[in-house]
Amino acid sequence: MGEVVQISAPVQKIIDDIDTAPPPLVVTFLLNRHPLLGGDYYRAYRAGALASARFGWHTTLADKMGKSETNPEGRLGFVTPVEMMGMPVEMARVFFPDVIVIRPVEKWTLEDTLQAQANGQKVIADVDDDLWGHEDLLAAGTTLTEEGSTYDTWFPAVDAVLCSTRHLARKVRDFGYGGRVFYAPNCYDPTVLNAEPKPSRRLGTRLWLSGRSDAELTMYDEWVYPLLDRLDLSFTHIGADEPEVDELPAQSGVKARRRFGWDTPRLIERPSMVIPELAKEFARFSIGTIMMVDNEYNRSKTDTSAVELGLAGLPLVAASTHELYRNIPGVVSPTARDVEKRVRELLNPETWAIESKRVKTWARQRAMACESKYLESLLAAVNYVTVGSST
Secondary structure, three states, X not given: OOOEEEEOHHHHHHHHHOOOOOOOOEEEEEOOOOOOOHHHHHHHHHHHHHHHHHHOOEEEEEOEEEEEOOOOOOOEEEEOOXXXXXXXXXXXXXXXXXXXXXXXXXXXXXXXXXXXHHOOOEEEEEEOOOOOOOHHHHHHOOOOOOOOOOHHHHHHHOOEEEEOOHHHHHHHHHOOOOOEEEEOOOOOOOOOOOOOOOOOOEEEEEOOHHHOOHHHHHHHHHHHHHHHHHOOXXXXXXXXXXXXXXXXXXXXXXXXXXXOOOOOOOEEEEOOOOHHHHHHHHOOOOEEEEEOOOOOOHHHOOOHHHHHHHHOXXXXXXXXXXXXXXXXXXXXXXXXXXXXXXXXXXXXHHHHHHHHHHHHHHHHHHHHHHHHHHHHHHHHHHHHHHHOOOO
């Protein structure tokens, strides 16, 4: 969420004067970043669009919060993200929703939550990472609050919580949170990442390196990098658009992102991409790689990387003993030998074609199952906070 803005009286009057019947329910999803990037696409943009179509709600996205100039203690207003989407600021709209679904944005405060609730607005926290289990925090022995984050101060006061994995839902309940916690997996899109890759000698992955542990980066360095020369391969890393480590200020619970930094022309680094652009890049390589360790932070992780690569038809080399990856096509033991063996198998065009179809079938089934469960849980959470029933 961006800066807090003031909603002027003229803008408020335009909103009040709209000559249409109000929708039965207004639900606003607050954004961390661009609505077509990663988690904000699966848990805000797409989620809102589907909820509007299925439930008849008026759903909106927002990247700014505002308070009415004429009633600053009243309902909180939220501004649509037109600048973020490359549209003129004059097209921005302000909504005063009944329900606010908020991801872990840093500028939200406990006072904001209490003001919303005092004016009849309900606040649902949406959590898709174990914010309390990141290795940097655990190693330092600190908490989010001690590191300057506001999240721990306002999180306990929300009316309900959506969690992306069952493990994370259990962890939130174990904190002693008194409200209802709902398991709501990522609302994957089963078609938007469809691609037509071909057998080739290019590996690739999409990595948000801030969320990857040192052990996982070491797996790429020691198991994937040597294969580039050995097997005459190239490697595409999508997500290399952040500053170098020493240019980043310290942040609470966030590892400074880095590029892979491999000294080879075989490495192709691309910036982070909005979801619709990912399919075009995925079509340029033929094998998807995932290296995941089983640690406290990752136990609450989703299978997003596998689903995305699978939807594009990219056979996987998924090196992990994580429970999440037990049934994913292409999982191998996390050893250099098994990673290389799997890569060699997928360099055979016939094997590649069989595995491409297999993983795409799995990914689409997974996407449809997650979509159904997410919408079920979102509806239950909204019913719970608005009418007191989750049925």
